[in-house]
Amino acid sequence: MKNAEVAAMLEETADLMEIAGENPFKARAYRKAAETISALREPIEELVKKKQLHTIEGVGESIARDIAEFLQRGTTTRLEQLSKKYPTQLRTLLEIQGVGPRTVAMLYDKLKITTIDQLEEAAKSGKLTKLPGMGEQKVKNILEGIQLWRQHQGRIPLYIALEIAERIVNELKDLEEVEQILPAGSLRRWKETVGDLDILVATRKSQPIMEKFVNLPEVQKVLAHGPTKSSVMMDNNFQVDLRAVEPESFGSASQYFTGSKAHNIALRNLALKRGLTVNEYGVFREANGEKIAGETEESVYEAIGLIWIPPELREDRGEIEAAMNGSLPKLITIEDVRGETHSHTKWSDGFASVEEMAKAAMKMGYEYIAITDHSPPMGWGVKPEDFPKLIREIRMTSEKLSFPILAGIEVDIAPDGSLYMDEDILKQLDIVIASVHSAMKMDIDSMTRRILRAMENPLVHIIGHPTGRIINQRPPYEVRIDALIDKAQENGVALEINASPERLDLNDENAKAAKEAGIILSIGTDSHRPEHLAFIRFGVAIARRAWCEPQNILNTRSYSNLLDWLKHRRI
DNA sequence: GCCGTTTTCGGCCCGACTGTTTTCAGTCG
Numbered sequence: 001m002k003n004a005e006v007a008a009m010l011e012e013t014a015d016l017m018e019i020a021g022e023n024p025f026k027a028r029a030y031r032k033a034a035e036t037i038s039a040l041r042e043p044i045e046e047l048v049k050k051k052q053l054h055t056i057e058g059v060g061e062s063i064a065r066d067i068a069e070f071l072q073r074g075t076t077t078r079l080e081q082l083s084k085k086y087p088t089q090l091r092t093l094l095e096i097q098g099v100g101p102r103t104v105a106m107l108y109d110k111l112k113i114t115t116i117d118q119l120e121e122a123a124k125s126g127k128l129t130k131l132p133g134m135g136e137q138k139v140k141n142i143l144e145g146i147q148l149w150r151q152h153q154g155r156i157p158l159y160i161a162l163e164i165a166e167r168i169v170n171e172l173k174d175l176e177e178v179e180q181i182l183p184a185g186s187l188r189r190w191k192e193t194v195g196d197l198d199i200l201v202a203t204r205k206s207q208p209i210m211e212k213f214v215n216l217p218e219v220q221k222v223l224a225h226g227p228t229k230s231s232v233m234m235d236n237n238f239q240v241d242l243r244a245v246e247p248e249s250f251g252s253a254s255q256y257f258t259g260s261k262a263h264n265i266a267l268r269n270l271a272l273k274r275g276l277t278v279n280e281y282g283v284f285r286e287a288n289g290e291k292i293a294g295e296t297e298e299s300v301y302e303a304i305g306l307i308w309i310p311p312e313l314r315e316d317r318g319e320i321e322a323a324m325n326g327s328l329p330k331l332i333t334i335e336d337v338r339g340e341t342h343s344h345t346k347w348s349d350g351f352a353s354v355e356e357m358a359k360a361a362m363k364m365g366y367e368y369i370a371i372t373d374h375s376p377p378m379g380w381g382v383k384p385e386d387f388p389k390l391i392r393e394i395r396m397t398s399e400k401l402s403f404p405i406l407a408g409i410e411v412d413i414a415p416d417g418s419l420y421m422d423e424d425i426l427k428q429l430d431i432v433i434a435s436v437h438s439a440m441k442m443d444i445d446s447m448t449r450r451i452l453r454a455m456e457n458p459l460v461h462i463i464g465h466p467t468g469r470i471i472n473q474r475p476p477y478e479v480r481i482d483a484l485i486d487k488a489q490e491n492g493v494a495l496e497i498n499a500s501p502e503r504l505d506l507n508d509e510n511a512k513a514a515k516e517a518g519i520i521l522s523i524g525t526d527s528h529r530p531e532h533l534a535f536i537r538f539g540v541a542i543a544r545r546a547w548c549e550p551q552n553i554l555n556t557r558s559y560s561n562l563l564d565w566l567k568h569r570r571i
Numbered sequence: 572g573c574c575g576t577t578t579t580c581g582g583c584c585c586g587a588c589t590g591t592t593t594t595c596a597g598t599c600g
Contacts, residue, residue, distance in 0.1 A: 025582085026572050028573095033573090061572085098589090098597090099598085100597060100598050101598095102596080133590080137589085223589095224589070224599095225588090226587070226589095229587055243587095268584055272584090279586070281586095
């Protein structure tokens with residue numbers, strides 16, 4: 001599947017077109033096609049073969065030709081011609097805050113600057129100020145932008161962004177001028193990583209709020225400071241924007257700043273078809289400018305003829321059509337979760353006892369918890385001879401607390417697909433999660449075969465963290481998710497949505513594909529401490545982004561219902 | 572370059588902030 005490569009080629013073309021100063025709508029057309037293709041589930045090679053490229057929204061004659069050529073020879077004539085005028089490496093310069101395509105073109109035309117190092121040198125030596133439109137302040141901003149670029153790690157994981165957002169909201173919410181405050185943007189959509197924070201306030205007097213915001217102790221640099229919008233860089237190199245609107249516009253503003261960009265564009269286009277314009281201040285009739293909605297998000301969607309769409313769905317993945325014809329899913333909520341399916345104790349690499357974990361589950365209001373400690377060959381895995389003792393402890397604790405505790409295991413899948421635990425022990429356990437923890441660099445066919453074989457074992461209930469990724473640290477191993485989904489359907493195995501905030505695995509897109517195939521997903525926190533049980537909110541967020549309803553999730557079942565499912569698997 | 576329950580030509584999401592301008596271009600989200 002070459003969709004990602006094709007999308008990257010189209011992005012590159014769009015960047016170079018903008019640098020070359022071509023019609024901006026042309027560049028936008030390429031960018032739009034790139035977005036659509038990277039979200040496509042079908043391999044684009046198939047569409048080329050079937051001569052169906054034109055069925056992709058935003059792909060016309062020219063882009064179709066580019067795609068076909070790219071798949072054949074790895075580049076396009078258009079790209080070659082563009083890069084004769086402006087070398088491809090110029091694209092890196094666009095990553096500097098405050099440097100856009102017009103500036104990049106000028107830097108190259110006048111000074112032949114192609115790299116960030118050269119840009120830095122030119123800025124320091126005073127060459128830049130001689131260029132038109134370049135003052136001292138702009139040069140200073142570019143130098144700071146370069147410094148930030150060098151430090152910046154890109155998007156940060158959701159759970160860290162959440163902590164920052166909660167801290168800032170706490171510092172601002174008690175100001176008397178603040179009527180409402182809401183972290184919006186990708187954070188509100190619970191996207192797995194967050195590029196920057198958008199915080200929104202409803203107020204009639206924004207100045208004191210903006211003042212306090214730009215002077216927060218953790219602010220490293222003020223990027224912008226106006227009456228309706230301020231932007232700051234925090235000392236961890238994380239950008240936070242604060243926007244202020246009148247209370248009458250809070251609904252449309254929260255809709256607008258929650259995004260995603262693709263969702264908003266689709267929404268606006270729909271509104272335009274109905275003679276309405278939408279902006280952050282409200283919904284207006286095009287004919288006479290009359291405002292017809294804006295105070296609440298519900299009113300905004302209603303004015304456009306839609307029911308309110310939960311933020312997690314706002315990615316332009318079909319939610320607008322679903323809202324139009326009343327087929328939005330009834331998304332799972334955290335209250336629907338009735339138990340924990342994946343947890344560890346001191347028996348392997350956890351930090352608490354069986355009893356402490358069970359008590360934490362009771363405190364969460366759960367009906368049950370599964371203890372699923374590791375197997376060998378993980379150094380800390382429970383040895384086969386120790387399992388009888390572990391099982392006995394689980395049964396006794398369960399009786400003592402009058403709380404259902406499932407005896408389980410997270411067993412390692414060996415490179416050949418066999419399991420690192422004797423079958424007669426697995427048979428004694430209530431629940432078996434099988435996961436890959438080693439030999440992750442296998443090729444895609446071997447890895448797929450490996451996991452499929454584990455799924456064929458009737459003792460296995462759930463495949464744990466099916467792609468092995470650690471967000472921002474380790475990419476997923478190569479595996480055919482589609483094949484796992486097919487096998488899950490065939491054999492009645494569940495795939496996990498691992499809710500550990502560093503994993504979130506399956507991710508939202510894969511989980512959506514699994515949900516659409518009708519397989520069961522299990523949200524497990526992979527808790528190693530009692531407080532980790534709270535990670536469930538991240539797993540539920542992924543499930544919501546995957547359009548899951550309660551019946552798609554294993555641990556929304558009652559205890560007896562869960563036991564039935566676990567036993568059914570073994571008949 | 573793409574697209575069409577107003578259009579096969581003429582639009583394409585749109586507003587805020589900054590800096591260098593003296594009326595606006597560039598960048599960003």
